[in-house]
Structure formats: C-alpha cells, structure tokens
Amino acid sequence: MASPTSGEREKVTSKLPGQLRARVKIRAAEHQFDMQDVVTQALQAWQQAGSQAVVDTSGAPPFSTWLPLGVYDTFKAHCADRKVSYIQGLAQALELWLADHPSPQEEHVATPHPRRRIMANQKGGVGKTALTAGVGQAYAEGTEHDGPARRVLMVDFDPQGHLTTQLGVDNLALDSDSLVKHMTGEAKGDLADLIVPIEDERFGDRLYLLPACADGFVLDVKLSTIRAREAALERALEPVEEGFDVIVVDCPPSLGLSMDSAIYYGRRRDEEKTGASGVVIPVQAEDSSADAFTLLTGQIEDLRQDMRLEIDYLGLVVNMYDSRRGFIATSSLQAWEDIGDPAVVAVVPDRKEQREAVRSKQGLLVYDPKCDQAAAMRQIARTLS
Incomplete structure (x- = not known):
C-alpha cells in the first residue's frame, strides 16, 4: 500500500x-x-x-x-x-x-581462460542437464539486462547423453573419436572436429555442444591407469578453450575419478579471480538431495586438501521447486538457504515447459523464451556472470 x-x-x-x-x-x-x-x-x-x-x-x-x-x-x-x-x-x-x-569489489579480471561452470551432483534427476542447457543458452543469448552475449561450449560429460539428445544432436559413435579418447590419449583427430553448433537466431554463432559418447561408462576404469588423471579433462579441453568465453560441463551422476577430473577442471587457476570458475550444485527441495550434497562436498574438500587446490562453490540451484508440495518442500528450501555458503543463487520452479522442450528436442529458451524457467536460467547466468 x-x-x-x-x-x-x-x-x-x-x-x-x-x-x-x-x-x-x-x-x-x-x-x-x-x-x-x-x-x-x-x-x-x-x-x-x-x-x-x-x-x-x-x-x-x-x-x-x-x-x-x-x-x-x-x-x-x-x-x-x-x-x-x-x-x-x-x-x-x-x-x-x-x-x-x-x-x-568483484569486478572481473580479464584472463586467458574461459569461465568454467561445473554442474555437479552425483544424485540423478536433480536437473544438471536442464541447468547446463538453460544457462548455456542464456549466456549465448545475451540481452540488454542479462549482459553481453558470450561464446559458449556445453560439454556433455555424462555417458547417458541426455544433454546431447535433449538438444537434438546424435551421440558420438563408439568407434569414433570422443572426449573420453582425448582424455585417455587414444584419440586420432582434433577435439574441435567433434564440436557441433546449436543453431538458432537467438544465439547467433555462439552456442556449441561437445556431444556425449557411451564410452564414458568405462572412463573411470581407464583413468585409473593413466598418470595425472585429475587433469585429464583439462588436457582434453585445453586445445579448444581459446574459442569460448564460457564452458559449461554437464557431469555424470558419479563420485568416481571422472568427477575428480571435472572438479579439478573447475578449480581456480593462478590468474583467475575468486568465483570466476567453479562448481554449481543443482539440488531439489527434498531429503535425498541433502544426503547427496554432503557426499559431493566431501569429495570436493578431499581434493582441496589432498592437492591443495582452490575450488570455488558458485552456488546452489534449487530445481523443480513447488511450494504446493507442502512442508517437505518449504522446509527443505529453508534448509538450503540456511547453509549460506554455498548460497542459493536461484529457485527454479517446476513447470511443464522444460519437459515439453525436452520432448520437442529444443532448448528451453528456444521452445518458450518467456516462461518462468527461462527467466530463472537468465537470472542464474547473470548471477554467475
């Protein structure tokens, strides 16, 4: 009033x-x-x-x-x-x-590295793929209020290939080159040759995908046999980094060596400012997400201590939230907000548009750019700019 x-x-x-x-x-x-x-x-x-x-x-x-x-x-x-x-x-x-x-106090410092967002949670179904696709699109779209459009590479690091399928792209064949083969030294060509554009006028020539391959199911076994395995993902992606402003990695639901490699890739490099790169953790407002969060942060802390790394938590995203589900949902959301560090950077509502976008094999910001979930993806991109 x-x-x-x-x-x-x-x-x-x-x-x-x-x-x-x-x-x-x-x-x-x-x-x-x-x-x-x-x-x-x-x-x-x-x-x-x-x-x-x-x-x-x-x-x-x-x-x-x-x-x-x-x-x-x-x-x-x-x-x-x-x-x-x-x-x-x-x-x-x-x-x-x-x-x-x-x-x-948080002005960005230009570095030769792209900003790296590692979407991680070993619990399946929390929305890592939806978040990777949505935030990647938001970065590439750019608006007057959301900041400049950026060159974005989305990496489907999950052998299930949900991100690849969702965006209407074919998974890489088992007998072809793949990200896994580049990580383990078995590749025959250039990684850049595997990257495909996601074409839509909203994104110009700025949005790209590195598709998944089913050989990722044996990645942990292969990584156990190579030296400096934590740096394997970084070694594979380094040749293409200069072509992108942001790299978003959709991680598998795992706590294995592949996750170690993804977390290491998101570490703060010597030239980077705090928060320039790091881990984003999608969760849901229910109890099992809290258990998974504890396991993941334990793995991150172990890597921090064992390898003396600086790994920044970029924030929590409470996904598929619906207060109508009652006390479990509302109290869980409050519990996430009470953590404080990492902070809840967004609450993404549970709406049908995301599911419809997946079914139609379109990005959310293409399928329904004005829906609540699309607005949430833009907010996350702004917050993690």
Missing part, C-alpha cells in the same frame, strides 16, 4: 526477504546510492525487462521506502499484467538491480 505525503514522494509499504534487503543495502552503499533511488530504478528496470525468475518471499518481514508519485501505481499495474503479487514483483526488481549493479 502507499500513503501520499505533502512532498514529491509517497511512502510505500510492502514486504521483502531479509537477506535480499541486506544485499541491496550493502550494494547501494557501495555505489553510493540512496535506498529509495535504488528501489525506483529497480521497479522501472523490472517493468522493461520482461518475465523474471520467481523469488522465494515466504516469511518476508515488512519493508517501506519513499518513491516518486506515480511510480508505485505504474508498478502495480505491471504486476497485475504479469499476474504476480506486489511483494514478488518488488523482490524480482531488486534481484534484477543487483545483477545490473555488480559490487565494485
């Missing part, structure tokens, strides 16, 4: 998650902005940006600020058009403002 005052502004009262409010307050101070000006900018940008990812606002405490006359009325009209609550619209707007105003 808004109450008019005698000046040029009116007091607006709403609700806002405490953690989001704290982040905005800190970022506003870093940029020397007044909070009421931040909210004004955020609401106006949100109205121009289109659909955004859903923000969890359950239990949000009251929040108030002063806005120029008419700003809040216009905002409420846009909320009605988008069928979102005023609280949800405000939260989305401020998340968008944060993405558009990165901290001066």
